[in-house]
Amino acid sequence: MKKSLTASLIIFGVFMVYIFGAGLIDNLVGHKSVNSNQILNQNIVTNISPSLTLNMAEISKHNRQTDCWLLINGKVYDITSYFGSHPGGSGVMAATCGTDATNAYMTQDPYASSTGNRSAHSSKAQSLLTEYYLGDLNKL
């Protein structure tokens, strides 16, 4: 028991040293990657041609994890770059790519089908979401 405990603690220690060490080196090198999300996001926004209309047909084309748009409360979001950061896992978001995800978002359930007590996303999630805002449905 003591041996496996020691092993666990050592692995944990190495992992923490790795994370903090790598973070420190990143900082020293001056590579600021904190805003990578936003940078990516901005690129995508600017890449959209002005003549494009944000309708359901257009949204449904972006139905993959590597290119994922969704509709929440009449607003269109490109959450491609957010994959990997979602606390509920990537899978749940992937299920909603290219669809109206309003119900899924409000209930934290990709199929909005469960009978259990499900709650809306937090205000923090709401503010995160605005970073991925593309435009309103049927406008632009």
Added chain:
Amino acid sequence: MIIIVILSLIPIVIWSLMLPLSIRFYDLTSITTSIGQILGLVGIVLFSINLILAGRLKILDKYFKGLDKVYAYHSQIGTISFSMILFHPVFLVIRFLTISTQEAIMFFVPFISPSVTLGIFSLALMMVLISITFYIKMKYNYWKLSHKFMTVAFALGVMHVFLISSDISRNNVLRIYILTLALTGLFFSVRRAFLSKALISKSIYKIEKVRLLNENITEIEMSLVKEKITFNAGQFIFVSFKYDGLGESHPFSISSGEDEENLKLVVKDLGDYTRRLKGLPIGVKVEIEGPFGGFSYKNSKNKDQIWVAGGIGITPFLSMAKTLNEDYKINFYYCVRNRNEAALIDDLIKIADKNINFKVNLWCSGEENKGFINAEMISNSCGGITDKDIFLCGPKVFMESLNEQFISQGVEKNKIYYENFNFI
């Protein structure tokens, strides 16, 4: 044991029913996140169970056939649940690592989100306390005090579990299940660690006689003041002497017979605490909790038995020998280094003189180059071992070695009974 496994699988089942597994295990980040979630769920369940196990409950003593076995599980499950809780954040942070190390560091920085902060403090406190338990040798009473704070670490962890937005906050069944287990665990550990004076009833005895059997073995005799202890020969009690710093409760086997009026303990000097027991004055009040333990010759249907005691492991056998009637046929081996150490041999010989079915063999490993006793010698001297039930009590290495030997000589595992008297 099966119950413990089932209890820890239930949350995984609920969790897996909440979302299709194809979504839970969609890609690298969702798989690591899922593993992190499972580790957290099972970790908190096992930790809760472990606090219940540490509650020193009579029902567990009965179910596990001895509190010493309960504590052995406690130590194992504690290690497993701690490791799970330790790796819970490690797996959860991997999804941030795929973005940047900065994001990952933010995950481990306290005071950003209250629920995460609670988790971080809980884990940090657990790490400190676990390290104290396993790596630092300290006096029993300091160790015990430090271990009590596991309850605090757990309480922080429970707050983390219920404040953080997760599957537990999203599913009522899962929430109620975890909450019930956690509060039960918290109740028993708070009751044991902080409120034992108020909530746990104890018998009161007082010191009647303190007799030195040799330079480091002492017999303590106590008479009843309040609530008589009714025990099976072979059981042990937790004793707290109300005298000058000896109030910490320690486990001791009872060495008196079931029918004796006074309660007796035989104590060997093993540390500061036991050394000081020699100086106990007559009349000191003694608080006793118990009896506990499933180590008794009566628990075996087979009346043809071998008893093997190593050193101070003699104490439960002493009580058993005094209580024994002639229905039982006992071959008793008392193993010590030299004759001087065999402080209780006279008492045993007296019993053997009266009971023809009780045979005492003294084995002094340090004399005449005899070496340690082994299963073969026992088998040869008592006419075979496979038809007998075997009772072992002594130092851990002594019991493990003999246990192995007996099994390799063809004794069935469930016919060997043992007592870990130094279990904590």
